[in-house]
Amino acid sequence: MPVTVHNNVVSGPEERGIPAHLSYGQFLFDQLKNGGDNIALVNAETGESVSYRYILQNSVNLAVSLRKLGLKKGDVVGLSSENRFEFVVAALAVIYCGGVLSTLNITYTPGEIIHLLKITNPKFIFISPITSQNIYDCCQELSSPCKLIMLGEFEVVPDCIMYDNLIKDHFNVDDFILTDVDGVQDTVAVMCSSGTTGMPKGVELNHINFLTLSAHMKYYFDYVQKQKKNGIVTGLSLIPWFHAYGFITTFAVMAMNLKIVFLIRFDEQQYLETIQNYKINMTTIVPPLAVFLAKHPLVLKYDLTSLVEVWCGAAPLSKDIQKAVSERTGIDFIKQGYGLTEVTMACLVDLTSGEKVGSCGTPAPGMSVKVIDIENGQKLGPGQEGEIWIKSPLRMKGYMGDRAASDELLDSEGYLRTGDIGYYDTDGYFYIVDRLKELIKYKGFQVAPAELEALLLQHGGVADAGVVGLPDEAAGELPLAFVVAQPNSNVTEKDLVDFVASKVSPAKRLRGGVIFLKDIPKNASGKILRRELRKMLQKYKSKL
Structure with missing residues (x-):
């Protein structure tokens, strides 16, 4: 560029340039229309596929039903689900109605979910069978009532509205009018920050943000x-798709009417x-x-x-x-x-x-x-x-x-x-x-964990690695590596300490040593959860 x-x-x-109407919902609505009978999404596990026309029709049906249930412009709607066809339909319907979509990470703990629900105060939450019990239990902790909408065929938790019932009545797409929005002032989605260093925050993004990214x-x-x-x-x-990276790129690609195979x-x-x-x-x-x-x-x-x-x-x-x-x-x-x-x-x-x-x-x-x-x-x-x-x-x-x-x-x-x-x-x-915040401070020198991780991955015996600082009274922190060994590898701590020492300046050597693990903890977007490694480190030290 x-x-x-x-x-x-x-x-x-x-x-x-972006559309003058400044409505992300209107933009997606128009692009889905352009897609027609072209295949939009394919589930790689089942081979099932749906067209752009199918997604448009069902998202309009759902939007009409949500309005009848009382969804108004500015209301927050949660969405807690793995990647599936209904995820896309639900997101579109909320946006058409001028609602604020709040995607919830399905791996979050009850504490993290309750924290986000109290921030966003959703009127409805779409749930899938694998997330339903966790969300249902968390909703019992809220002071404001919240209706759950179940994706799929079975009512896994009580008192929920079935998604299939909300899309069964067909509404003429050409007669559907989207809720008018202010592209600058109106929030279209609340996406969670990654939460690698603490409780996740709810990032408010407006219609212009999404239009510009597309x-x-x-x-x-x-x-x-x-x-x-x-x-x-x-x-x-x-x-x-509950992660901003997955959500934004998927909808931007759909807006180009390409075929998306998902896992x-x-x-x-x-x-x-x-x-x-x-x-x-x-x-x-x-x-x-x-x-x-x-x-x-x-x-x-x-x-x-x-x-x-x-x-x-x-x-x-x-x-x-x-x-x-x-x-x-x-x-x-x-x-x-x-x-x-x-x-x-x-x-x-x-x-x-x-x-x-x-x-x-x-x-x-x-x-x-x-x-x-x-x-x-x-x-x-x-x-x-x-x-x-x-x-x-x-x-x-x-x-x-x-x-x-x-x-x-x-x-x-x-x-x-x-x-x-x-x-x-x-x-x-x-x-x-x-x-x-993750830089290691060794005797005043700044050591980047990512640099040492990249170096360790060059070793034939290493499948994965994560580096943190081991607290030390004299030096401040000592670089320490958590390592996943390759299958059938006989690599030792000394092998890796010597390997790194041969390639870096003295401040970057693995003076804290090497701890072997079965896997490195990471969040949904692939970032190493160093706070989890530090917790492991404390347990490891307490055993010594």
Whole structure:
């Protein structure tokens, strides 16, 4: 993408145009109409598929029923479900009605769910059989009544409304009128921040945020397809739709009327078979998936060459893993992107064909990015590491119910602090180093866990790794690695300590040692849950 660097600020190309009505619901409604009888979604587990016309008809039917039940503009509606056809229909119906959609992570604990329900105060919550009991129990803790709408055929919990009953009466799509909205002022969705360091926050995003992101996605697709002979026809969606990354990318791709094959859960064999059998052209992944593609022996048994676009986000991906995936699979190049829920996800995107391995790209249209020295607050030039700040039309309205926390993120120029450490090169390409709060402080030196994790993954005996700081009176913190060994590997702690020591400066050595685990705890978007590793570390220390 075109980029300019002026006064240590890196800016992307000019902003893309969006519909004048400024209604995300109207935009999606129109795009679904354009899709007609083309296949929209395919469930890879069952082979069942639905068309754009089917989704449009059912979302209109549901919207009419929700209005009859009392849903009004501005009412919050929760949605707690795995990836399934009804998820998309329910989300669309709420948006058509001018409601505020609140997607709930199905892996959240009761404490986290209750915390979010008290913030959002939903009028209705869509639940699936696998989430129903948890949500039902949590709702008993609320002071305000909340009606549950059950997806699927069976009433798993009492006193719920059945989704199938709400969509059975067909309403003429051409007679349906969407609720009028103010694209700037009205919230369209509350998406949860990842919650890697504490309780998740509810990020309020408006209609313009989503419209602009869809315009950006269209721009990215058009840009990369001009560079290649093979177009994008079929995409694979594995990242959960309740997560902002999965939700936003899936609806943006649907708005382009492409076919989306989706998976409900990650199964190694099914994932690879789906790519091969459906000849998937494009998919979004997270770093653990990239590591799987780079290192797992099963991958070599499948033909993945139909993939022409693979985008990775949610956490830094090392250039070594990028290269390894291409070498093993024949996939041209994994592109990295960078974003956060507070800026409607995609802020930096790499649209090259591998010329900048390790980079997450340049600023998206309409965005300006600066790197700030964490000690003195000064803007930094190329090659200097600091905290990344972003100014963008995609910036959130704020955290629901927490104005103070929202204001703390902004500076006087309207830039939003990301909490991520990185730098840019002389061409304006950015590289993410790690989270500011996760940097290990060894004798005053800053050590990035992500750098050591990427290094450990280069070792043939390592399947996965997570690095944290071990508290130490003399040094402050000592880098310590949690490691998942490759099957049948005999790798030892000394092997890995020596391996890292041979490749890094003294401050970055694994002076805290190595602890072997069966798996590294991660959230739904693939970010390492370092707080869980620190809890494990405390238990480990108490046994010594």
